Amino acid sequence: MANGKIIYYDAAGxxxxxxxxxxxxxxxxxxxxxxxxxxxxxxxxxxxxxxxTKLRFILPFICAPETQLTALEAAWATRxxxxxxxxxxxxxxxxxxxxxxxxxxxxxxxIAGVPTYSFELEIEEx
Amino acid sequence: xxxSPSADFTIQExxxxxxxxxxxxxxxxxxxxxxxxxEGNFSHTAFVSPDRIQADYEGFAxxxxxxEAIHSKCGLFxxxxxxxxxxxxxxxxxxxxxxxxxxxxxxxxxSWTTLTNGITIQIQQFYQFKLxxxxxxxxxxxxxxxxTDFTAYAMAGEPxxxxxxxxxxxxxxxxxxxxxxxQLLGEFPVADEDVEKAGTITVExxxxxxxxxxxxxxxxxxxxxxxxxxxxxxxxxxxxxxSFVFGNELDSLGRPAWFSKELEIQFGYIxxxxxxxxxxAWRGKIIKWGPPRHAADASGRLQAHTCDIYARDWISDLFKxxxxxxxxxxxxxxxxxxxxxxxxxxxxxxxxxxxxxxxYFESNNYNEFDHLVTAGGGAVSLITPGLTGSYAFxxxxxxxxxxxYGKISLASAGEVHIKGNLRFxxxxxxFAAGNLTFLQLQNAAGTPYVSMTIxxxxxIYESHAGQGxxxxxxxxGVVLPFILWTDGSNLKFWLNGDEVLTWRGTLTxxxxxxxxxxxxxxxxxxxxxxxxxxxxxxxxxGALRVTGAPFAGIGPVYIDNIAQPDSKTxxxxxxxxTRYPTWGMVQFESTDPNFKxxxxxxxxIQDAGGIHAVDYLQTLLGLAGVTDLINTxxxxxxxxxxxxxxxxxxxxxxxxxxxxxxxxxxCSRCLYWLVVDHGEIKLFAYDGDPPSGPVLxxxxxxxxxxxxxxxxxxxxxxxxxxxxxxxxxxxLSYTAGDINAGDGQDLDYTWFNSPVVSENYEMVKLNxxxxxxxLGAQECWDPVSISLKGARLxxxxxxxxxxxxxKDAVTNTRLIRKEIILEAGNSPLERVSLQLYRFLGxx
Numbered sequence: 002m003a004n005g006k007i008i009y010y011d012a013a014g015x016x017x018x019x020x021x022x023x024x025x026x027x028x029x030x031x032x033x034x035x036x037x038x039x040x041x042x043x044x045x046x047x048x049x050x051x052x053x054t055k056l057r058f059i060l061p062f063i064c065a066p067e068t069q070l071t072a073l074e075a076a077w078a079t080r081x082x083x084x085x086x087x088x089x090x091x092x093x094x095x096x097x098x099x100x101x102x103x104x105x106x107x108x109x110x111x112i113a114g115v116p117t118y119s120f121e122l123e124i125e126e127x
Numbered sequence: 128x129x130x131s132p133s134a135d136f137t138i139q140e141x142x143x144x145x146x147x148x149x150x151x152x153x154x155x156x157x158x159x160x161x162x163x164x165x166e167g168n169f170s171h172t173a174f175v176s177p178d179r180i181q182a183d184y185e186g187f188a189x190x191x192x193x194x195e196a197i198h199s200k201c202g203l204f205x206x207x208x209x210x211x212x213x214x215x216x217x218x219x220x221x222x223x224x225x226x227x228x229x230x231x232x233x234x235x236x237x238s239w240t241t242l243t244n245g246i247t248i249q250i251q252q253f254y255q256f257k258l259x260x261x262x263x264x265x266x267x268x269x270x271x272x273x274x275t276d277f278t279a280y281a282m283a284g285e286p287x288x289x290x291x292x293x294x295x296x297x298x299x300x301x302x303x304x305x306x307x308x309x310q311l312l313g314e315f316p317v318a319d320e321d322v323e324k325a326g327t328i329t330v331e332x333x334x335x336x337x338x339x340x341x342x343x344x345x346x347x348x349x350x351x352x353x354x355x356x357x358x359x360x361x362x363x364x365x366x367x368x369x370s371f372v373f374g375n376e377l378d379s380l381g382r383p384a385w386f387s388k389e390l391e392i393q394f395g396y397i398x399x400x401x402x403x404x405x406x407x408a409w410r411g412k413i414i415k416w417g418p419p420r421h422a423a424d425a426s427g428r429l430q431a432h433t434c435d436i437y438a439r440d441w442i443s444d445l446f447k448x449x450x451x452x453x454x455x456x457x458x459x460x461x462x463x464x465x466x467x468x469x470x471x472x473x474x475x476x477x478x479x480x481x482x483x484x485x486x487y488f489e490s491n492n493y494n495e496f497d498h499l500v501t502a503g504g505g506a507v508s509l510i511t512p513g514l515t516g517s518y519a520f521x522x523x524x525x526x527x528x529x530x531x532y533g534k535i536s537l538a539s540a541g542e543v544h545i546k547g548n549l550r551f552x553x554x555x556x557x558f559a560a561g562n563l564t565f566l567q568l569q570n571a572a573g574t575p576y577v578s579m580t581i582x583x584x585x586x587i588y589e590s591h592a593g594q595g596x597x598x599x600x601x602x603x604g605v606v607l608p609f610i611l612w613t614d615g616s617n618l619k620f621w622l623n624g625d626e627v628l629t630w631r632g633t634l635t636x637x638x639x640x641x642x643x644x645x646x647x648x649x650x651x652x653x654x655x656x657x658x659x660x661x662x663x664x665x666x667x668x669g670a671l672r673v674t675g676a677p678f679a680g681i682g683p684v685y686i687d688n689i690a691q692p693d694s695k696t697x698x699x700x701x702x703x704x705t706r707y708p709t710w711g712m713v714q715f716e717s718t719d720p721n722f723k724x725x726x727x728x729x730x731x732i733q734d735a736g737g738i739h740a741v742d743y744l745q746t747l748l749g750l751a752g753v754t755d756l757i758n759t760x761x762x763x764x765x766x767x768x769x770x771x772x773x774x775x776x777x778x779x780x781x782x783x784x785x786x787x788x789x790x791x792x793x794c795s796r797c798l799y800w801l802v803v804d805h806g807e808i809k810l811f812a813y814d815g816d817p818p819s820g821p822v823l824x825x826x827x828x829x830x831x832x833x834x835x836x837x838x839x840x841x842x843x844x845x846x847x848x849x850x851x852x853x854x855x856x857x858x859l860s861y862t863a864g865d866i867n868a869g870d871g872q873d874l875d876y877t878w879f880n881s882p883v884v885s886e887n888y889e890m891v892k893l894n895x896x897x898x899x900x901x902l903g904a905q906e907c908w909d910p911v912s913i914s915l916k917g918a919r920l921x922x923x924x925x926x927x928x929x930x931x932x933x934k935d936a937v938t939n940t941r942l943i944r945k946e947i948i949l950e951a952g953n954s955p956l957e958r959v960s961l962q963l964y965r966f967l968g969x970x
Binding site: 002003005027031086087088090091092093094 | 141142826827828829831916929930931932
């Protein structure tokens with residue numbers, strides 16, 4: 002299985018792909034932001050049979066290199082929706098917003114003299 | 128894996144986000160309303176209940192009937208239906224037409240299309256039928272010349288060649304012009320907006336070869352809050368309501384036809400242009416309908432009116448359909464395929480010869496007798512009910528020297544085998560020895576040779592054979608089956624199933640048979656009933672039989688495990704063997720008066736050389752009536768992969784059994800899985816090879832959860848197989864694995880112990896080796912919760928799991944169970960739940 006990736010877009014809509022140099026931890030969180038019941042319009046037609054639940058992923062990165070933190074911070078800084086691929090070779094998982102700056106809560110550590118950073122990436126389906 | 132139904136489907140499936148998964152439900156068969164009722168427009172026609180439109184008797188040259196516009200209740204349009212009708216049109220040209228449109232106003236503007244019986248039509252929201260009757264020209268011949276002798280009008284075309292000259296008058300008894308039984312056979316697609324909850328499809332393969340598991344669909348909840356065109360409450364899915372869509376249909380047994388409906392589920396996606404693309408994900412029979420709810424919830428608020436439907440697939444039919452049902456006479460009819468070594472049972476009394484004469488008295492007369500004799504005060508009558516059926520024959524005596532009997536005289540004298548039922552209805556308090564004769568056989572000259580009498584103790588008595596082993600005193604009023612046989616040198620009498628008289632000596636041939644009462648010098652009151660008399664010209668004395676006939680042939684016959692030649696002479700005696708495969712019977716005849724065969728075995732042949740297990744499974748499925756659902760490719764593939772699986776099969780010696788039992792017996796010995804998936808019955812053979820060539824590789828992007836268990840419970844150290852005639856030769860066995868290393872399992876292919884037999888060492892060894900591989904540790908991934916990408920997976924597809932969190936390497940597994948959650952609300956990432964297996968003994 003390939004590592005995950007995100008694709009983020011600048012103001013002109015030009016995409017930038019970043020493959021996670023260090024993959025997320027498999028103890029990542031998958032959650033839902035809202036859970037709608039089936040709703041029905043007055044004429045009886047179902048109008049959200051598809052399900053309007055929003056997915057939320059919190060991907061932990063443990064001891065990732067500084068370049069990774071920088072790239073994800075750049076993605077957050079666009080304040081635009083990014084595409085998350087849990088497997089870079091497979092279908093897109095969600096399109097969503099990065100809810101918090103990855104750099105907001107970081108645990109730095111030196112491994113063999115190289116600075117690494119542990120942080121979380123929180124993406125909510127938009 | 129099911130092929131993607133369209134390129135659009137593939138695109139939608141790849142989108143985990145923004146795709147609109149959808150399920151469509153189709154209930155079939157459905158007879159669309161035909162509009163034949165008292166409403167509509169009639170001209171010289173009328174509605175005749177229950178379903179006929181009939182022309183008037185007289186007084187018109189043309190007429191028509193036009194149905195009201197019918198508003199279809201189907202959910203999706205257009206929907207196809209096959210239209211058929213019965214008609215009679217002796218004096219009219221009949222034109223039957225229809226029109227259909229999406230709206231009422233468009234319908235009124237639409238033009239009529241003439242219909243042909245049996246075509247498929249596409250029904251829109253509204254449709255309407257019209258029958259036009261045009262007068263037919265008629266003429267008649269008035270002379271013998273077929274060319275010239277017509278009425279002048281017809282020949283000359285004068286005065287108007289188009290006018291009809293038949294009189295408009297009703298001739299009593301003439302057949303009328305009508306159309307009836309108008310049927311529109313199609314299916315009922317449930318409207319998308321009526322599906323409140325789409326439920327869950329489950330398909331599953333058994334873990335063990337000796338099991339069958341039915342797939343199911345449950346949780347379908349349909350909207351049931353419909354209103355009719357007048358605004359009245361008219362739920363479509365409430366059985367018993369007049370508005371119920373399947374309300375008026377009856378099946379051939381007169382039961383409501385909606386008792387047996389098929390549910391088809393199509394799964395797919397709604398495309399951006401709002402069209403649907405999908406494939407058949409499941410088919411089965413609706414098992415439960417309802418409840419149509421009208422109930423309040425905990426807060427006192429009435430819940431929405433819905434109707435739930437539960438359905439199961441065809442495997443459940445296999446459990447219900449019984450095979451080897453007893454014949455009309457109650458004898459077992461086991462199923463035999465291939466060749467089978469069976470224990471033969473001695474035939475006692477039964478004769479397969481065709482009936483020469485009979486008397487059942489069901490016509491309430493004595494005509495089946497040739498003579499009816501009453502003398503000296505004896506009386507005969509027909510009583511009802513009979514001993515079986517409606518009537519029986521009764522003979523009565525009230526004094527001495529009385530006669531009351533019926534006589535059957537054969538065309539010529541010879542061997543006779545007489546079978547019937549009798550009842551001593553009234554007997555005297557004491558018996559004068561030999562005073563009563565109730566059965567008498569006479570030779571061609573009418574001389575009595577055999578007289579069945581009663582002695583002073585009440586025992587059956589015959590002058591040649593002496594006292595029989597049966598006392599009638601305890602059987603007054605009891606119906607007793609009897610058989611009397613003589614061939615000129617033997618005399619045997621069976622009563623109530625037992626041979627009570629036996630004699631061997633010189634007798635004569637028989638032509639006349641008397642049934643009734645002849646009393647002697649002592650006055651006695653007897654009343655004896657006879658019924659179901661059958662006379663045959665032949666009895667096969669000393670014959671032995673195997674049930675399940677007719678057979679194609681009978682192979683070797685063994686006495687005490689030694690094959691017997693057709694004829695042999697030993698010790699001055701000659702023994703001959705005759706085979707009757709039609710009746711499953713063999714007969715030994717010997718010049719030795721003391722000859723008695725011991726344990727007799729015979730090899731009955733239905734399909735010479737045996738039958739391939741796959742072919743026989745197909746036969747069994749045919750007997751269960753599900754041939755149409757067989758996925759032939761999978762059966763052919765199994766047959767090709769395992770050519771050695773030639774079997775002999777026999778089951779049902781005592782009791783009928785469900786088809787599923789026979790299938791389990793075969794699958795467990797040939798290591799097959801029989802499953803239903805996507806509405807088709809498929810067969811898979813266990814090949815013992817590790818799964819390879821995955822159709823889908825699951826990574827983190829598909830999986831939303833998985834659990835893996837390694838199960839060591841099934842581990843066996845050996846498989847011990849026995850085959851063929853193991854009872855005679857214990858060398859016919861094979862053991863795979865190490866018999867001293869632990870627990871093991873048996874495989875039985877032997878005569879007398881197993882319904883499925885093989886005599887081929889190669890076949891037995893192959894399957895025993897495979898089973899040992901299968902009975903290793905098992906790695907079970909359950910559940911693997913994935914996206915709708917898994918909806919097209921089929922049972923036994925190879926699925927690879929590439930998940931570094933659980934395994935270092937990509938792991939190939941087999942799909943054993945699949946659940947598709949069609950429910951709205953769930954994330955599309957968690958809509959398919961899989962159970963995947965890996966048999967660790969394979970690697």
